[in-house]
Amino acid sequence: MLDFSQDLTADETISSQKTAAPVDDQALLDAYSNAVIGVTERVGPAVVRVETIATRSSSRERGGRGSGIVISPDGLVLTNSHVVGSSKQIRIRDSEGGVTDARVLGVDPDTDLALLRADVSRNLQFAALGNSKNLRRGQLVVAIGNPLGFESTVTAGVVSALGRSIRSVNGRTIEDVIQTDAALNPGNSGGPLVSSSAEVIGINTAIINGAQGICFAVASNTAQFVLSEIIRHGHVRRAYIGVSAQTAPIPRRHAVVAGIDNTMGALLAQLEPDGPAAGAGLLPGDVVTRLDGVDIHGVDDLIRALDRDRIDRTLQMEVLRMGRARAIDIHPIERKALARQTG
Structure with missing residues (x-):
């Protein structure tokens, strides 16, 4: 007599695996969604819209908009230097719709970063800067900002590459730049790139026109160096x-x-x-x-x-x-x- 018990057991195992696969896929998707939701809920309230106000002294000067991230409860805000430009009048709008003036503490065109101080009497929601040296290629990241005037927009992707170099607006090279495929558009500039642990690991700074999914962020360790220099000296010493x-x-x-x-x-x-x-x-x-x-x-x-x-x-x-x-x-x-x- 032939014994099919082992074959039946194998078939049952295969059938069980096939049945269980969709459940596992759903669990992974739920975990991914929950990670993005968690980051958004924790960091989103600390993301602000940065508006520069045109002055009447120059008819050619135009106001602009970008994003920023509050990094301390007393109103320190990191953004891009190209968002601030040479403007002396700046307003920030938080996630609750509150508007306040801000002043420029310092700009560093060499790294395309600027540090602002919001003129507020209350503590603001803020996010912590993480250690960008701990990043790995393929790691989940979330970008939050105000692209094209659409406030509090969230996109997600992965770290595509580390240690890139790009040109700043003044032609100098920005080192240790993070490449990501998280979708960025004009207006995202200055907003945070965030890890799944809700730490800011980059400041979104550039996109490549005509390319799909190639975007860049200044590493948080560079941002930490720049803000410490601005706080101490008013500019980055070189x-x-x-x-x-x-x-x-x-x-x-x-x-x-x-x-x-x-x-x-x-x-x-x-x-x-x-x-x-x-x-x-x-x-x-x-x-x-x-x-x-x-x-x-x-x-x-x-x-x-x-x-x-x-x-x-x-x-x-x-x-x-x-x-x-x-x-x-x-x-x-x-x-x-x-x-x-x-x-």
């Missing part, structure tokens, strides 16, 4: 040497003679007459290959190297001049707020 530069190739024969591996460097185009670079003896046409022990492979590397830790220190800069290596001592000073120079 080193300044008084040059305009561009990335340029280094001929192989010059690299061999100089004993360096660089294929690219930062070509100095112009020098401020009274700047540290001119005072140190640098000349237009010099190609920077190294600064304070850091290899320089282009203008972005030079900008990154000129951070606050190199202010008021004598540093060694290695350059190529007419194809020959030179080492020059230079003493960077603090760059003035909103300066437009390369470094």
Whole structure:
């Protein structure tokens, strides 16, 4: 006699798995929905609309709108510097419809961030900044903002990539940017990108026109650094040497003679007459290959190297001049707020 008991047991198991699959899918969808709902309910009340008011002094100046996130109960608001622009008159509208004036504590075009202080007598709903270093690709994120005038809009997606670099409005490179596919539109700028634990892990800053699902947010760790600098100094402190530069190739024969591996460097185009670079003896046409022990492979590397830790220190800069290596001592000073120079 043939025994089908084992086969029947296997068939029953397969049938049971097929029956259970839709239940599991429903549970996953419910968990996803509950995560987004939970984030929205916790962080949504801390998201505000930021409105800049046009002044009568300039007929060309127009008011604008964006988003912001309240990060403290006394009214500190993070948003984008391109949302604030040069406006001196700013209003914020909270999720309950309350409107109040706000003043600019500081802007940092280099990271496209701005810090505002709302003029309120009551405590505001606020959200906490998280640690963006803990993010992983594929992680669930939620974006909240006011795109195209539609208030309190919620979109969800994942972290598409980490450590991206994009250009800020003044041409400098913003480092450690988060790429996400959470849908963003004009008006989302300055709003929060939030993790499933309801921590703000980014400030939404840019979209790529014509692309689908490619959006960017400034990492919360960058935002934490910027707001601490603004609170302490009114701006972000960076080193300044008084040059305009561009990335340029280094001929192989010059690299061999100089004993360096660089294929690219930062070509100095112009020098401020009274700047540290001119005072140190640098000349237009010099190609920077190294600064304070850091290899320089282009203008972005030079900008990154000129951070606050190199202010008021004598540093060694290695350059190529007419194809020959030179080492020059230079003493960077603090760059003035909103300066437009390369470094």
